[in-house]
Amino acid sequence: MSVVALTPDYEKHIEFRDLESNFHGNRVVYLHWEQHLSFCSAIAFPLPPSMPFGAFVEAIVKPHYNAHPDFEKIDWAQVVWMIDDEKRTPEMEKSLDENGVKHKSLVRFWTPGLSGYKGSAS
Amino acid sequence: MTAKKLGLKQRYAHMTRGLDWETSYQPMDKVFPYDTFEGIKIKDWSAWEDPFRLTMDAYWKFQAEKERKLYAVIDAFAQNNGQTGVTDGRYANVLKLFLTGISPEEYQAHRGFAYAGRHLRGVGPRVAAQMQSLDELRHIQTQIHTISHYNKYFDGLAEFPHMHDRVWYLSVPKSFFDDARSAGPFEFMIAIGFAFEYVLTNLLFVPFMSGAAYNGDMSTVTFGFSAQSDESRHMTLGIEVIKFLLEQHPDNLPIVQKWVDKWFWRGHRVLGLVAMMMDYMLPKPVMSWKEAWEIYFTEAGGALFQDLARYGLRPPKYADIATAEAEHISHQNWAIFYQYTHAAAFHTWLPDAKHMDWLSEKYPNTFDKYYRPRFEMWGQMAKEGKRFYNMALPQLCQTCQIPMGYTEPGDPTTICFRKTQFRGETYHFCSDGCKDIFEAEPEKFAQAWLPVHQIFQGNCGGATIPDVLNYYRMNVGADNMDYVGSPDEKLWNEWQADKIRTAV
Numbered sequence A: 001m002s003v004v005a006l007t008p009d010y011e012k013h014i015e016f017r018d019l020e021s022n023f024h025g026n027r028v029v030y031l032h033w034e035q036h037l038s039f040c041s042a043i044a045f046p047l048p049p050s051m052p053f054g055a056f057v058e059a060i061v062k063p064h065y066n067a068h069p070d071f072e073k074i075d076w077a078q079v080v081w082m083i084d085d086e087k088r089t090p091e092m093e094k095s096l097d098e099n100g101v102k103h104k105s106l107v108r109f110w111t112p113g114l115s116g117y118k119g120s121a122s
Numbered sequence B: 001m002t003a004k005k006l007g008l009k010q011r012y013a014h015m016t017r018g019l020d021w022e023t024s025y026q027p028m029d030k031v032f033p034y035d036t037f038e039g040i041k042i043k044d045w046s047a048w049e050d051p052f053r054l055t056m057d058a059y060w061k062f063q064a065e066k067e068r069k070l071y072a073v074i075d076a077f078a079q080n081n082g083q084t085g086v087t088d089g090r091y092a093n094v095l096k097l098f099l100t101g102i103s104p105e106e107y108q109a110h111r112g113f114a115y116a117g118r119h120l121r122g123v124g125p126r127v128a129a130q131m132q133s134l135d136e137l138r139h140i141q142t143q144i145h146t147i148s149h150y151n152k153y154f155d156g157l158a159e160f161p162h163m164h165d166r167v168w169y170l171s172v173p174k175s176f177f178d179d180a181r182s183a184g185p186f187e188f189m190i191a192i193g194f195a196f197e198y199v200l201t202n203l204l205f206v207p208f209m210s211g212a213a214y215n216g217d218m219s220t221v222t223f224g225f226s227a228q229s230d231e232s233r234h235m236t237l238g239i240e241v242i243k244f245l246l247e248q249h250p251d252n253l254p255i256v257q258k259w260v261d262k263w264f265w266r267g268h269r270v271l272g273l274v275a276m277m278m279d280y281m282l283p284k285p286v287m288s289w290k291e292a293w294e295i296y297f298t299e300a301g302g303a304l305f306q307d308l309a310r311y312g313l314r315p316p317k318y319a320d321i322a323t324a325e326a327e328h329i330s331h332q333n334w335a336i337f338y339q340y341t342h343a344a345a346f347h348t349w350l351p352d353a354k355h356m357d358w359l360s361e362k363y364p365n366t367f368d369k370y371y372r373p374r375f376e377m378w379g380q381m382a383k384e385g386k387r388f389y390n391m392a393l394p395q396l397c398q399t400c401q402i403p404m405g406y407t408e409p410g411d412p413t414t415i416c417f418r419k420t421q422f423r424g425e426t427y428h429f430c431s432d433g434c435k436d437i438f439e440a441e442p443e444k445f446a447q448a449w450l451p452v453h454q455i456f457q458g459n460c461g462g463a464t465i466p467d468v469l470n471y472y473r474m475n476v477g478a479d480n481m482d483y484v485g486s487p488d489e490k491l492w493n494e495w496q497a498d499k500i501r502t503a504v
């Protein structure tokens, strides 16, 4: 145990607040559009692990980023995806889980040729 | 025979150290059970030098005098409708941030110093901590009384204690103090007494008080003045604590260094709220956050750590990163609140052209290149009736609990993502500083109550934004959203129209 605690049995009382089992069948997934910092940070969603990646793109990714003027210019076939630290090509019909999206995974994506308002990464 | 009056020195000795005794019915270790587990070694408590020579009765007299003056000013301010004389209605939002985010920490400080004032074995530090505990209680009380006058007119103030315990961004200062208060008494003294009250205090109170002075808020200036002599006592206590610990035993150095590193970084993150206030919320700005950081941290802090080097203590880890962040942090924070204005208990707005020019001048390296385009784009969208909102909840840092909106050191176009594993779980951080803090005490920080995750778990009133705002007791349409179009703005404009009418 690395925490210096008053009670020797501190570890027995740890309350892990964000275990996957606390999210009622969902897992937390973080999403971030690179080079578009008008969206101040990655955004978070509780999602079923069985959700197909394609549905994730349609129901989660698109509606949450469509306010940006660059959104209409996205060529979705060219998008570069990264799940946790690995660049990969997600299989759209397969689930988030099968695509390696675990509890508290971070999904980042790049849209080639688009780097924010007037190229400012905003 | 009449009793001889005691001299000042004798009196002081009797009324402070003279009140202590060695217990005999119970061993001292049982009476003071909390002052050993942190590993700090004290060879001689009597070597503690009292940083200020004040007995409780003298303390009482001084404070009562200050109180009388303060309440006279507050009364006069109310009678003269001082609230109509501030620079702009937007100014009230500074007070909202202060009352919801900082005043409750005065109370937390009161509790924390009461704990240190009970559990430190040496009578010298115990008496000093008890006095500071009373000061802090006085601070929250005078702040509530001062700002209650604004509560008669402006939204966003009424539910401050309730909001403090629940609202997502207020978990940033709240968890900071919860962390300090759940530490041992020595860590608390270094965290709050030294790191906060000595190293960083000028970056908190000077901006708010001089901001108040520049913007015509004489009542807040007066509570600032009324706390000033307390604050100078707190600073002398903070510096005495660190010197005492370092002088007592060489084994204390690595422990103290670890706390200095941790609490500097935690304090720096909380102060990002002040940075945003200084650069964006004051209708008439005093100085930029970057300038304040240079004066109060780089210069004053630099001299301090040079002085402490003789004990082997080095400046806090990541001080260089914090200094580099002074170019960015206020802009990034204001951008967070602008896009989450629907969930904030104060109003937001875009800086106007004149204000943006001021920011360009103060931030020649960063504002025009990275942040002006962002605000101009949002300004354009608002003009087209498409005011920009972020309609999802942000990813939060496990340690500081701030949305992960800070960028890579050296690359302001890319978010800084850091993560670690603990017992099979992933934890995310906004910076190396926050990651290090977690990794030193993962058992503690794995328990963080992260507002976003709590909402997802169904612990914050429901699944929709209105449910959550209701749980926060946010008066939707009045407390939140843009200043333009708010009831605050309407009232302010009426006051201005009245002034013109009476002048004619």
Ligand SMILES: [Fe+2]
Binding pocket: B106, B109, B135, B136, B139
């Ligand atoms: Fe205080």
Ligand SMILES: [Fe+2]
Binding pocket: B197, B230, B231, B234
């Ligand atoms: Fe203080």
Ligand SMILES: [Zn+2]
Binding pocket: B269, B397, B398, B399, B400, B401, B402, B429, B430, B431, B434
């Ligand atoms: Zn952080």
